[in-house]
Amino acid sequence: MRIHSMGSGVATRFAAKELRRYLRLLIGAERGEAKAGGTVRLGTFAQMGLPATSESEFDDEVVVEMGPEGGIIAGANDRSVLLGTYRYLTELGCRWVRPGKNGEIIPHLGTTLPQVNLREKPSYRHRGVCIEGAVSWEHVRDMVDWLPKLGFNAYFLQFRDSYNFFQRWYEHELNPRRRSEGMTVEKAADLTRRLRAEISKRGLALHLVGHGWTCEPFGIPGPGWYPHEGPIPEQAVQHLAEVGGERRLHGNIALNTNLCYGNPETRQIITEAIVQYARENPDVDVIHFWLADGVNNHCECPLCRDTRPSDLYVRMLNELDEQLTAAGIGTKIVFLAYVDLLWPPQKERISNPERFLLMFAPITRSYSSSFSAAKVQDAKLPPFRRNRLKFPADPGTNIAFLRAWEAQFPGDGFDFDYHFMWDHYKDPGQFALAKVLHDDVRGLGKIGLNGFMSCQVQRVFFPTGLGMAVLGRTLWDSSLSLDAIATDHLAACYGEGAQDVEAYLKSLSKLFCPSVLRGEGGAEAELAARRAWAKIPAAVDKMQPMVAEGLESPNATQARSWEILGHFGDMARLLSVALVRRSEGAADAEEAAWAVVDWARRTERKLHPVLDVFEFLMTIGGYLGLSQEDLRGEREA
8 A cells, every 4th residue: 555645744754654564564564565555645634625623733633534445644733644643543453552562452454454434623632741750761752652642642841851750760769779870961951852853753742841940040950859959049049039038949949949029030030031942942832831849938028928929920921921922932831720829810910811821730639539520619719828828639629729710811721630640559450540530531621621731650551551541532532431441441451351350450449449548538448448458469369360371362462461460469469468567557567568669679670661660669658658768778678
């Protein structure tokens, strides 16, 4: 089959290459064109003479009209052509259950390709993933490659060079079994540059920065959440927030420190730095402009103390827009409703909503229930008390904050959420969290948001990629049921054993009692959870004969899925024992906790593509009574 790429779009050319490669595998041809006739044309709607309904450069839409003799794959833009190609391959039976070559399921179709006709526009405009956790270049590259196969259209590289995330992996933080490979700012910048090329090749919307605007323009390094070393530049001190009568770094961490935003010079230094960055980085589609990551440390000086932080923030956003407009720069800017900034401005209003995207970041929310289940009508905004704020866990109050912002900002926006940052470790079976996520995504339109950016670890495929499948497929088509997505995903992972695995993982999801691991429910709930945790080893043991049989699967991808499931059983057994011992206050509770840590460190070489050991230990360690200082020690099994 001849594949003809219309125009010179980078993503369209990549789509043609991908289509050629997969068709070669699907039809079993040695040279890709030997066993199927006809021609396939790939291009944008404009190139194909097709009408489009897009309203934004971030909108996607695809048309596929393919049969045994070829046809067309078209998209609203260059990126959509690639998304349409993967939608076609999905209809042919291809599945991608996790990133990397051993995550592909490719059926054998013979010499005749079936008829596929579809025209689709995703349910939501913004469908992205944000870098977090500990990562190698390969981890992120594989994730970037995987995302458009599930319908995602954006990737967010936090900071300017993502140093902190690379440093955690290459220095093998929390795993003394691995020798540090070292990390420098220069190396991180090179890795980030290479990743930007991979993102661009696929036409994904590139988001960048976020953290750092409140320190780096003032000569204070902010590569991560590290304690500051050395003196603060003398000229920068006057720009730090005055809290308790002092201008100093909050907790000695630059990224967590707010500034004197009432000072026009402070605002000007920040906005000029953003304009310069936008000018020097025209490939960046969206620049995130965030304030400090810390809470309750806003300036109390006379210039600031009588004005809400969000009012000063919006004032600065308007000043930034004026400067970008004067420079002829059209880059979109993300502003956020997050921690102290959940309280909306009282006086200031954004002058040019078209410039900005509202990012709702409810980092303190509970994942025991979804936004769809929230009782927003009963929720009231707590009063704003400078530097004495408490942040909401219940979804209803979080949505009330969002609606207060939306009442004065008519522009575009998305949810920036954390289901796979820490919470999936509290629901190892994934099903309870998957249901909350599915409900959250289906209800985004009802709360006035047009998409989702997932702030998460990249290696979130242990034991399966169910959560990511739910996220990607529901963002593309919000009418899909959770059962349909789960059945399809697990069948691709495990073949004929999928139903048994589904029952197994659902049972573990229930037995691990995620709400208790979130610290919800009190003593009575923990007692019930202890009884449930004690049942987990028997459930794992019952599954082992099927795991052993699955390891012999002739399909290498499915055999790998069974192998991962076997390791997952080992983890589940050790973790359940440690939780019981900890809850009982047993003498050997610490030994049981270290058994989990030692397992994670020992198996990292085998599981690192699917499990982020650094973030797993940072999350679970606290529940097992191990401090960060303990985990950074040298103890090994």
